[in-house]
Amino acid sequence: MTPTPSDRPTKRVSGNPATQADIALTVKQQRERQKQEKLAQYQRELAKRRRSKLVWWAVGVAAAIAVIALVVASIVFTPKPVTYDRGDGDGTAIPGVETFENTATHVEGTVAYPQTPPAGGDHNAAWLNCGIYSEPVPNENAVHSLEHGAVWITYDADAVDEAGLDAIKAKLPSSYVLLSPHEGLDAPVVMSAWNAQLKLDGPDDERIEDFLDAYWRSQSVPEPNAACTGAIDGPGKQS
Template sequence: MTQRQSPGHQGRPASSGPDGGDPDLARRERLAVLRRGEARRARRERRLVVGAIALMATAGLAVAGWAVNAAQDGGGPGGGSAQRPRGPDPDKANVPGERVYPNQARGHRTGGVRYPANPNPPVGGVHDPVWQNAGGDVYERPLRPEHAVHSLEHGAVWVTYGKGATAAEIATFEAKVHGVPYRFMSPNPGQTGAFVLTAWGHQLSVTSATDPSVDRFLGLYTSGPQAQEPGGPVTGGRAEP
């Protein structure tokens, strides 16, 4: 007699996992493994982020602390308790041999101005509204002091030479002036010294361009702290003597 199969099992093989076990159990185990891996990766990333934030915060505190100390000490690293020097004092002599003439008058006046006989050339005072061009200009004739003084007010240095100046020394000074902004040069027959360097309120008389004080004076006062109108123009003014 032929035995009939139950309809519920007809043509259907028995289910099994890879090793003949429950396939759902195997799938759940694989998902658990994946979830544990994701959790470990998430924890590792969180630790990295927290570490980076902590490092940035530490660096920020260090920078803030340095800024406070610098402000209190008046300087940067190694500033100490003393204030850091902030450049030459415009009210004092900063170059050997220079003379200082403080409290110069200011203001504009059209026409001639009677300057004191000494110092010559003048180191400041009331002046013409138009400045003399001082963008490294070298003039072959004397200048009107009213225009030149206006250039001094803007921070220029005026190099002048008298009758005792030699052609070789004049050429050496011209090389220091020509093309250098906030410097200009001209003859000045009325002065007593061979060469005179003039900034607003400051003047140096020398006999030679090789005098060490020359370069120091030019370096300190070319657009220096003595300027009454720092950054004022020295081009676009009077181009002729």
């Protein structure tokens, strides 16, 4: 008996168009499509990595430029260190310089000096480390530094302000110099070396450099070339 249309098996058909398309594709076509999808994904990831590398490269270049700019700025704007030749210990041609004859014996205790601040004389066996001090320092130790060729610049704290101190500091060498306030001065600024002294009207006095030229690291002191570090710090040591 011939089967009727209602008795014939029906072909199963998916209602999802994407599924129907998958069924319609051959195995070879499906593999090819998968291959193309993987290739597209790889290209997307590759492009992403390239963009990331480009960003990091740009950041690295910007950082390098910033570092170079900082180095150049530090070279251009950092003040050059002040240097002086070793003096010969003769500053008598400088207007206002006074000279003395002081002894150079190591003693203990407090010393009564004929000059204020002292410009030589008996002193403590330990010298004062050279540098900048914000408080008065012991005379007996500072004088020992003078014996080694240092120059001691003292100032009246009531007469010299911060701007004035900065003006003095800008003229100082990096070693063999003391800067500190001192009580009982009869001038705003007083410069002392071994057996020599100069009283100044203020921190802008041009004779500061002249005195340093004549007496800084003088070879005429009792102990030329002796150290100005490695001993003791006074109160208020800043540098």
